[in-house]
Amino acid sequence: MDLALWQHRFERWLKDNHATDDAAHDISHFRRVWMTAQKMLSHQTVNPLVVLTACYFHDIVSLPKNHPERHQSSRLAARKTRDILCHYFPDFPPECYAAVEHVIEAHSFSAGIAPQSPEAKIVQDADRLEALGAIGLARVFAVSGALGVALFDADDPFAETRPLNDKAYALDHFQTKLLHLPETMQTEVGRELARHNADFLIQFLAKLSAELQGDCLGLDSQVQRRFHRSLSS
Structure with missing residues (x-):
């Protein structure tokens, strides 16, 4: 069949x-x-x-x-x-x-x-890629909303001076899990796709940071550098 x-x-x-x-x-x-x-x-x-x-x-x-x-x-x-x-x-x-x-x-x-097994490596990568990119972004906030989790900590959205806690803040999930997924990929194709989609999430974080500072058009270059460094380390 x-x-x-x-x-x-x-x-x-x-x-x-x-x-x-x-x-x-x-x-x-x-x-x-x-x-x-x-x-x-x-x-x-x-x-x-x-x-x-x-x-x-x-x-x-x-x-x-x-x-x-x-x-x-x-x-x-x-x-x-x-x-x-x-x-x-x-x-x-x-x-x-x-x-x-x-x-x-x-x-x-x-x-x-x-x-x-190679089958297990492929499926693990394919499933984890679903957590990155546009679909992954939508899932974070859909799941967090269903669990009653706040979008982010308004006083410290990127956890610069506090411990990360993705059970309290949806945005923290980017740092606790999502941006670490590329380093867990098992296949070369998976790694390439994960890096590409993680870049999209970083762009979102930079856009969000800019908007929180009253800039509706720009991207926060400091946030971009910070998370790109963590992605490549």
Whole structure:
């Protein structure tokens, strides 16, 4: 069976069985992660069915960011995916079960599981790229709004004189996680794309800083230099 047909079957199952109000982990997220993963497939010797399956089911369990067991999400998702494949896709190759489970377990930032296979490296990179760029920017504030987190600390928006706290301020998440993602990328393509999208986030930070100082047209060059230094270090 070709990949396009597997993709169609997975999407149909998700539409019927995975209703969610989590905009960061809905079917369109799974589809985008797969589209990104395909950019890396030609650079690696991999099983594309394993990559496709993991892209579509890696967040089938996704506990909220403020859940005490958040770090267990990927392990729970891996086990649930095996159950789904066994019960709903009996023609799925059983020899791929373990590979799919590892890819899903290793994709998570909070789980801290190192990817051991090229498939796991591709999916981890593709998923993390979703947290960067324009979509990543939108997700930060969508998720923070749902959790009741403030946009930023009005007195010290870039945490120059206070500890970072992304549980209190959405903007802090750029420094606690997002701008560190390029250094975690596992593939060369992933690193290039991550650096490009991180540059976009830095431009946003520089624009925001300028606006906070009453400049609606400019960019704060000091903020640009600061975060570009941290990105290259």
